[in-house]
Amino acid sequence: MTDCTDKELGQMLHDYELGLLSEDDTERFEMHLFQCEHCDAQVRDFTEASRIMTHDTDAKELVGSIAGKDELGVARQRKAWTPFTKLLIAAVVVLVLAVPIYRYWLQPEEAAVVQTLELLPTRTTGSDVVYLEKGGEVEIIFYAGKELRASADIVISEFEGDTVLVKPGFSDFNDQGLGTLTVSISDFREGHYVLTIKADGPDTDLPQAQYMFRVK
Amino acid sequence: MTRTIDELHSLVVSGDQKAEVQLFSALADKFRLFAHRRVWNSQEAEDLVQNALMVVTKEYLQLEIETSFSAWAYKVIQNRLLAYIQKRRREEGRNVPDDSCAYLAGSWVPDPVLKMKLLDCLRKVGSTNRRYARILNLHQIGFSRKEVCQRLGMHLQQSYMVMSRARAMLRECLEKGDISR
Numbered sequence: 001m002t003d004c005t006d007k008e009l010g011q012m013l014h015d016y017e018l019g020l021l022s023e024d025d026t027e028r029f030e031m032h033l034f035q036c037e038h039c040d041a042q043v044r045d046f047t048e049a050s051r052i053m054t055h056d057t058d059a060k061e062l063v064g065s066i067a068g069k070d071e072l073g074v075a076r077q078r079k080a081w082t083p084f085t086k087l088l089i090a091a092v093v094v095l096v097l098a099v100p101i102y103r104y105w106l107q108p109e110e111a112a113v114v115q116t117l118e119l120l121p122t123r124t125t126g127s128d129v130v131y132l133e134k135g136g137e138v139e140i141i142f143y144a145g146k147e148l149r150a151s152a153d154i155v156i157s158e159f160e161g162d163t164v165l166v167k168p169g170f171s172d173f174n175d176q177g178l179g180t181l182t183v184s185i186s187d188f189r190e191g192h193y194v195l196t197i198k199a200d201g202p203d204t205d206l207p208q209a210q211y212m213f214r215v216k
Numbered sequence: 217m218t219r220t221i222d223e224l225h226s227l228v229v230s231g232d233q234k235a236e237v238q239l240f241s242a243l244a245d246k247f248r249l250f251a252h253r254r255v256w257n258s259q260e261a262e263d264l265v266q267n268a269l270m271v272v273t274k275e276y277l278q279l280e281i282e283t284s285f286s287a288w289a290y291k292v293i294q295n296r297l298l299a300y301i302q303k304r305r306r307e308e309g310r311n312v313p314d315d316s317c318a319y320l321a322g323s324w325v326p327d328p329v330l331k332m333k334l335l336d337c338l339r340k341v342g343s344t345n346r347r348y349a350r351i352l353n354l355h356q357i358g359f360s361r362k363e364v365c366q367r368l369g370m371h372l373q374q375s376y377m378v379m380s381r382a383r384a385m386l387r388e389c390l391e392k393g394d395i396s397r
Contacts, residue, residue, distance in 0.1 A: 011376035014383040034286040066342035067353035
């Protein structure tokens with residue numbers, strides 16, 4: 001009989017027979033069988049014995065008993081990982097993770113009280129500081145002019161700090177010139193902020209107005 | 217010396233009609249080997265082989281093969297086998313391994329004489345080559361080859377060598393009734 005044409009692949013012969021190769025290696029070995037008469041003959045010769053070794057309970061038990069106590073603990077440990085156990089563990093993990101998420105989902109409902117920040121003309125000259133609770137949304141109501149025809153840019157900056165929010169081109173005003181804008185301040189840190197309304201057009205009462213508020 | 221399938225294919229392409237018969241005979245032989253390994257029902261395995269051969273017959277002369285004829289032909293049978301196993305898996309609604317039709321093993325009865333001899337030889341080989349028995353057992357437990365190697369402190373190539381040697385001993389034992397120590 002001829003020799004194996006590829007010794008490296010030829011070494012996988014018994015693993016192939018017993019179905020122990022990975023999918024990729026099985027493919028490589030079967031491609032090798034196209035070229036190698038030696039391995040082809042060996043596989044055919046051992047087919048029935050391979051089937052007994054891979055599917056006969058007595059053969060499996062015999063192998064287990066020869067391997068002996070070395071793997072006894074391992075077997076017990078492995079057998080514990082049955083599909084049911086895995087499923088159970090997965091369910092517990094999902095539950096544990098879901099509880100905080102569930103609470104988190106509820107929290108915005110509870111905390112999403114819309115606060116109102118009324119920036120009406122009376123405040124434009126005052127030094128009042130409006131306090132807002134950290135988190136949730138704030139409904140900013142501001143007065144921009146009786147006959148506003150243009151839009152307004154709204155900018156919120158940290159007091160003497162970075163701009164944290166820009167809402168350009170706001171134009172949703174009612175007949176009285178009151179605009180209502182809802183913004184989320186969930187990401188705002190505690191501290192003072194300045195809200196600037198820049199309104200275009202000659203007819204606006206507030207070409208530029210600034211308000212201060214504090215998040216606590 | 218027997219020609220390989222790719223050599224036979226080259227002859228057929230160059231116009232050798234005798235080689236065509238040899239090519240399909242050799243191809244059927246290979247296809248049967250792969251099919252019977254995965255599909256233990258002989259009739260169903262043969263249907264798959266014939267189906268794959270039909271595809272090859274229809275397409276092999278028109279096709280522009282980029283790699284080799286045997287690689288292409290292998291894909292033809294492999295795709296049919298995989299599709300068959302997936303279909304059976306859907307029908308049976310349980311986990312059938314990709315690489316084998318173990319679900320057909322229920323109707324399979326091993327040759328009792330061979331089984332007795334094999335069990336005797338396995339006992340002898342396993343006692344002599346303990347690492348072989350441990351590799352097999354760890355696989356049965358569910359470890360991958362990488363995990364088996366880590367556990368037994370050996371390289372992958374080493375594990376293949378252990379398997380090869382053990383197989384040679386098993387064959388010797390099956391032929392002679394014992395192993396030379």
